[in-house]
Amino acid sequence: YASQIGEKDILTISTTTSLYDTGVLDALKEDYEESHPSVILTFIAAGTGIALEQAKNGDADMILVHAPALEREFMDEGYGVNRKIFAYNFFVIVGPSTDPAQVNQSTPTEALQKIYDYGRNHNTSLWVSRDDKSGTNEKEKALWAAAGMNYTLIHDEPWFVSSGSGMGTTLNIANERGLYTLSDIGTFLKYRAEGLIALESLVRDDKTLLNVYSAIAVNSTRITHARIDLAMDFIKYIISERGQEIIGSYGNETFDSPLFYPAVNVIKTHSPETIADWIEDYAFFNVDGTLYECPVQWRYGDYGIYP
Amino acid sequence: MAMIELVDVTTRFDTTTALEGISLEIEPGESLALIGPNGAGKTTILKILGGLLMPSAGEVRFDGDLARGEVLEKLRLHATMVFQKPVLFGTTVYKNVAYGLRVRGLPENQVSERVLDALGLVQMEDFADRQARNLSGGEQKRVNLAMAIAIDPQILLLDEPTSYLDALGTKIVEGFIQRIREERQTTVVIATHDLFQAVRLTERAAVLEGGQLCQVGPSSQIIREEVEALIFSDQECNVFHGIAKNGTSEGERHLTKIELGEAVTIEALTDTTGEVTVRISPEDIIVSREPVLSSAKNTLRGVIRAIDVDDSIVRLTVDVGIDLVAIITKSSLNLLSMAVGDRVYVTFKASSVRVY
Amino acid sequence: MAMIELVDVTTRFDTTTALEGISLEIEPGESLALIGPNGAGKTTILKILGGLLMPSAGEVRFDGDLARGEVLEKLRLHATMVFQKPVLFGTTVYKNVAYGLRVRGLPENQVSERVLDALGLVQMEDFADRQARNLSGGEQKRVNLAMAIAIDPQILLLDEPTSYLDALGTKIVEGFIQRIREERQTTVVIATHDLFQAVRLTERAAVLEGGQLCQVGPSSQIIREEVEALIFSDQECNVFHGIAKNGTSEGERHLTKIELGEAVTIEALTDTTGEVTVRISPEDIIVSREPVLSSAKNTLRGVIRAIDVDDSIVRLTVDVGIDLVAIITKSSLNLLSMAVGDRVYVTFKASSVRVY
Amino acid sequence: MTVEEEIVSITLRSLTISGFAALLATVIGLPIGLFLGLRQFRGRDHIMVIVRGLMSLPTVALGLLLYLTFSRNGPLGFLQLLYTPLALIIGQAVLVTPIMISITSETVENVSPTIRELSLTLGASERGAAASVFRESLGGVVLAISASFSRAISELGVALMVGGNLQGLTRVLTTSIALETTRGEILLGIGLTIVLLSLMVVFNVLLNSAEKRVRWWLWQ
Amino acid sequence: MTVEEEIVSITLRSLTISGFAALLATVIGLPIGLFLGLRQFRGRDHIMVIVRGLMSLPTVALGLLLYLTFSRNGPLGFLQLLYTPLALIIGQAVLVTPIMISITSETVENVSPTIRELSLTLGASERGAAASVFRESLGGVVLAISASFSRAISELGVALMVGGNLQGLTRVLTTSIALETTRGEILLGIGLTIVLLSLMVVFNVLLNSAEKRVRWWLWQ
Numbered sequence A: 001y002a003s004q005i006g007e008k009d010i011l012t013i014s015t016t017t018s019l020y021d022t023g024v025l026d027a028l029k030e031d032y033e034e035s036h037p038s039v040i041l042t043f044i045a046a047g048t049g050i051a052l053e054q055a056k057n058g059d060a061d062m063i064l065v066h067a068p069a070l071e072r073e074f075m076d077e078g079y080g081v082n083r084k085i086f087a088y089n090f091f092v093i094v095g096p097s098t099d100p101a102q103v104n105q106s107t108p109t110e111a112l113q114k115i116y117d118y119g120r121n122h123n124t125s126l127w128v129s130r131d132d133k134s135g136t137n138e139k140e141k142a143l144w145a146a147a148g149m150n151y152t153l154i155h156d157e158p159w160f161v162s163s164g165s166g167m168g169t170t171l172n173i174a175n176e177r178g179l180y181t182l183s184d185i186g187t188f189l190k191y192r193a194e195g196l197i198a199l200e201s202l203v204r205d206d207k208t209l210l211n212v213y214s215a216i217a218v219n220s221t222r223i224t225h226a227r228i229d230l231a232m233d234f235i236k237y238i239i240s241e242r243g244q245e246i247i248g249s250y251g252n253e254t255f256d257s258p259l260f261y262p263a264v265n266v267i268k269t270h271s272p273e274t275i276a277d278w279i280e281d282y283a284f285f286n287v288d289g290t291l292y293e294c295p296v297q298w299r300y301g302d303y304g305i306y307p
Numbered sequence B, C: 001m002a003m004i005e006l007v008d009v010t011t012r013f014d015t016t017t018a019l020e021g022i023s024l025e026i027e028p029g030e031s032l033a034l035i036g037p038n039g040a041g042k043t044t045i046l047k048i049l050g051g052l053l054m055p056s057a058g059e060v061r062f063d064g065d066l067a068r069g070e071v072l073e074k075l076r077l078h079a080t081m082v083f084q085k086p087v088l089f090g091t092t093v094y095k096n097v098a099y100g101l102r103v104r105g106l107p108e109n110q111v112s113e114r115v116l117d118a119l120g121l122v123q124m125e126d127f128a129d130r131q132a133r134n135l136s137g138g139e140q141k142r143v144n145l146a147m148a149i150a151i152d153p154q155i156l157l158l159d160e161p162t163s164y165l166d167a168l169g170t171k172i173v174e175g176f177i178q179r180i181r182e183e184r185q186t187t188v189v190i191a192t193h194d195l196f197q198a199v200r201l202t203e204r205a206a207v208l209e210g211g212q213l214c215q216v217g218p219s220s221q222i223i224r225e226e227v228e229a230l231i232f233s234d235q236e237c238n239v240f241h242g243i244a245k246n247g248t249s250e251g252e253r254h255l256t257k258i259e260l261g262e263a264v265t266i267e268a269l270t271d272t273t274g275e276v277t278v279r280i281s282p283e284d285i286i287v288s289r290e291p292v293l294s295s296a297k298n299t300l301r302g303v304i305r306a307i308d309v310d311d312s313i314v315r316l317t318v319d320v321g322i323d324l325v326a327i328i329t330k331s332s333l334n335l336l337s338m339a340v341g342d343r344v345y346v347t348f349k350a351s352s353v354r355v356y
Numbered sequence D, E: 001m002t003v004e005e006e007i008v009s010i011t012l013r014s015l016t017i018s019g020f021a022a023l024l025a026t027v028i029g030l031p032i033g034l035f036l037g038l039r040q041f042r043g044r045d046h047i048m049v050i051v052r053g054l055m056s057l058p059t060v061a062l063g064l065l066l067y068l069t070f071s072r073n074g075p076l077g078f079l080q081l082l083y084t085p086l087a088l089i090i091g092q093a094v095l096v097t098p099i100m101i102s103i104t105s106e107t108v109e110n111v112s113p114t115i116r117e118l119s120l121t122l123g124a125s126e127r128g129a130a131a132s133v134f135r136e137s138l139g140g141v142v143l144a145i146s147a148s149f150s151r152a153i154s155e156l157g158v159a160l161m162v163g164g165n166l167q168g169l170t171r172v173l174t175t176s177i178a179l180e181t182t183r184g185e186i187l188l189g190i191g192l193t194i195v196l197l198s199l200m201v202v203f204n205v206l207l208n209s210a211e212k213r214v215r216w217w218l219w220q
């Protein structure tokens, strides 16, 4: 009953909320189910942390996430196989239009340093962090580290606000309180478009703000009931031209810019080169000095997804 | 001026009419009994008198003012009702009795004094610390009485004050009611089924039936009639219509001559004149061969028309101009050796004649 | 074998001991009165007899078996209690009365027949569709009685069965109790404060006081003692001790000669023999100058000892060997022109003598 | 499916799932509540206090615990209930049973003990007597049902964690509201809220009139 | 701050905020519940049905509505309450007041009307009589308070939306549990749940013994 409704197979996918909330997955689902009438896709949207946990517990057949460090851990523990990067976009540092710390046009690192200085000097809350171990939060930690600051230490300083909430609420808080925060582009654009927030995107499109989404199938030798064939079929669809097209065009009508950029061709063709480098740099796994989208030992079966 | 005045009061509950067009005045210091069969409306009237129930129609006046708003609150403060079924707060006996006093803001030392007095009066002083709801039926009723007594109200409304009470309790409570009437001129209204209690405790009685006021008058007279009516309601005999004529006055009761048809005249104790219905209890009639000169006012000559023997009881029908039924014992019949057609005298007291 | 047997039953509620070491046997078909002051433990005993309360110590046996488990359920099925305070389900009168029948799985046509019968018996047939909780106190008590009557239990436990009832209701209920005793041999246990009711309705009486059984014995004897204790605490008149001798039988009632002290003998209707207490109601006595040959069984000669005039009522004390008090009207006094020291005859019917 | 059809199907699903949950809670909680309300026994106070404490189980926490229980690696994983409506029903039932028990036992306790005695003396079994007390406290039971159903249909944590908000399967009104809200579709969220509230008012109207019927029927 | 200190401070904050919310709900809901339970008037049924319907307001939805109300552009934005403990208190109070009213009115309704009459005839004002009825239905009121406090402390939606789960300011037990759960820190989440449940059991024990004291005290 759990895995079949009538004749249909169910593919359970754990996904991060920020990805699910954009709605792109619903668009993919609709198209995929049309061409695969015997399959039903079900998305479990939860925080990255719990999503990985669910997969480890055997409650999902694949995951869609955007936290390379955590992904690697997941795979190293033997839970995930056949990782495929399928999309990317950029995080943005957003803040009030008054921009008290003058971060507009700075690089992310500079911006964070300015925020740090301003916050300390004025002894006022200035930065709100999701602090929830989500992909976005993981990115933020990396950015602070790049700016030369210890996340755990600044975390307790008065200018640093921990919202412990999802992206939407965190944006609302930033909006209400006039704070800076790091946001995924999708939620930000959506909230701007709905008129919910008046924050400006101040720092964007930097290498360090890169956000990479990947799909990982659950290891069916570890989690025996995981439906790896179904998962791989869907992964193949995502990285197919049709899937990439849907991802790339999603949101074009509503927002002026797309929410996601297809990543498959960028990696395959290594062009545009800067982006391809950034992606490899940021989201590929370094095994013995070589960068892999998916380390060889975690490639299962012959699905023809790796060149 | 009447203390409480009901003017054409009607009380309806969804489907039933509990009271219909009741007008009644209660004077300060008077005592009134409400009598009548179950469901007559006694409790309903008491609740209206106590300001606990608003009539569906008609007026309630307290000291001349319409009982609503502040006047209603004053009425409730001065009139206290003891309910038919004991009702108690879920706390100790002491606190139950103290309630009415504390509501009135009495200082605590006076409260405790009066609570203990009131409890003592109903012989419940040892129960002060008991949970009131765990008491026996009679004990609860006593506490309810103590609660009313303790606040020493101007108007005491008692709904079957001695139901559940044992003999001693009844005596104590009746004694107390008489005493407060005399000593403090408390106005007392009592609903009761004990007609003798009504006579003992009240001067005036009101008879209710089916929500209507049938009669109001001096208790002793009204109750006597009621007693008789009740006792003989199952033996519909010796009931006659007649015309009562003004007679000699004896204190409050009048000795009145009543002409029944066929030139039969009897004497009865009543205030009523004009057309009346009389009933003579068959058990009160003495049958004799010779006329009797006695304290009995009525002696009539007649002829035995019928003798019905029923077990040990004999029912004699004597034609004295009207057919009177007398009930005698079988051995009396044998002793007097009476037979149908014999001439006899029937004798009964004036007080044995009930006039309606 | 006793139907219900209490062996050394003790009932404690947190702080109070309601019953202490009660042993009592109830035979099939017998009638027992429980009498005693408020808080004596009457209700508690009834609840134990009905299987509604487990004693803290001691045994309850039903038909010889310890009342617990299935035996207890059987006891509850056969014994039905009518509570002191009316308790009703929050539905119509009809459904209240039908409850016990439906619980027993009677077919619906029989249910309706028996419900209407039972309601008719307490004169509540017109109330079938009324909400039971909206009834007056007496109406509720009637419904409660109907509920018990309808199921025709083997054992009927009645806690003050006629409290709240009007005179007619009382009479009906008492009549019914006598009838089921005779016709269906129902075992009846009645707790009551009305000692006369106890005599009327039961053969055996148990006196409780403070949770202890003081006395058990024939009702007439026990109650006589109780009545005396009460009456002599009061200034009641015309109460005498005497010895009743077996007399002639007249149907079911016996005409019995009773010797009162000082060689005065009167006749009364009673079954009792041996030591008795009699009371002659002062209002039932006729005073005359000449002896009366009449249906009245008792005519005694005497001398007027005292005349108390009180309003229109005159209280004559006549020494006929014992001091009899008669109440006559003022005009009778005038008519007979009686004075202290005059010789007169007093006459009263055998049925006017109450024997306890 | 149009948005309207989608809303209708989500609404029906919400009603069905929470209806079953409330039913389950009633079936389990009502007898327990009756028992706790009728009987005095040692330890009764302790049970009551724990049951009342359980009323404050946060739905996220319950969702988490149930997730761990129903998860494939969990003790009941073999039942494969996770992300099914049945899991949701069970979860919501667990959530509201303490409410059911608390309100029922409180109102039953307030019914005069004489009602029980009356039933017993008229020949009812202990069960029959309990049924009488139940009839007398029907108002409280109805409140308990209303409160339980309300709590079930308005909870989110369990629905998210063990239901998974799967479209067409376990997506209910609250998860939809939450989803639309995080997606920034605030008007749709508010619309769904209004749908839910209107439904619940209607439900309570029906319950109210059902109460009268049931009271009548229980006495048949 | 160590994790232990953090947990203690979150726990205290939860207790304070939900305590005030329950208090506020009691202050508002109790008189309304008393009134609805004591009086029969036209439209009373309608009010009851709506109040009961409001019991099913999902916390996400209420959170959203309150967010819109308190947000800077909202009608009450000038109060600058959003993301403050006060907003949370108000939000939770709004959430639980219908529960308070429903349970109170139901139990008050079941107190025999003769208690009111008894008070009145002994000279109490209408208010005094209402107080007597209140005393008699204390058990129900205590349940109402317990249920309200439970609902307040266990709700998440309002705390997230209008509280914002701000560390050190509006982070309470449920938002922490939710946060730890999304973080995948399941053990910590369960630990916090146990803290919450233990606290609530203790609270109910206290409430239970307070009930006895209060009953005693109310009669002083």
Ligand SMILES: Nc1ncnc2c1ncn2[C@@H]1O[C@H](COP(=O)(O)OP(=O)(O)OP(=O)(O)O)[C@@H](O)[C@H]1O
Binding pocket: B013, B014, B015, B016, B017, B018, B036, B037, B038, B039, B040, B041, B042, B043, B044, B045, B084, C134, C135, C136, C137, C138, C139, C140, C164
């Ligand atoms: N709340 C009510 N709803 C409907 N009918 C009622 C209500 N209260 C009283 N009645 C009806 O009104 C009539 C009068 O009731 P009331 O209680 O005044 O009688 P009562 O004279 O006190 O009788 P009792 O001697 O039995 O106590 C009764 O027929 C009763 O059924």
Ligand SMILES: Nc1ncnc2c1ncn2[C@@H]1O[C@H](COP(=O)(O)OP(=O)(O)OP(=O)(O)O)[C@@H](O)[C@H]1O
Binding pocket: B134, B135, B136, B137, B138, B139, B140, B164, C013, C014, C015, C016, C017, C018, C036, C037, C038, C039, C040, C041, C042, C043, C044, C045, C084
């Ligand atoms: N539940 C209870 N808790 C504590 N004490 C009780 C309880 N029930 C009865 N009692 C006490 O037990 C004693 C006997 O009570 P019971 O009701 O049997 O008296 P009763 O003979 O029926 O009195 P009454 O004539 O007043 O009805 C009383 O003193 C009473 O206070």
Ligand SMILES: [Mg+2]
Binding pocket: B042, B043, B044, B084, B159, C136, C137, C138
């Ligand atoms: Mg009455």
Ligand SMILES: [Mg+2]
Binding pocket: B136, B137, B138, C042, C043, C044, C084, C159
């Ligand atoms: Mg008793």
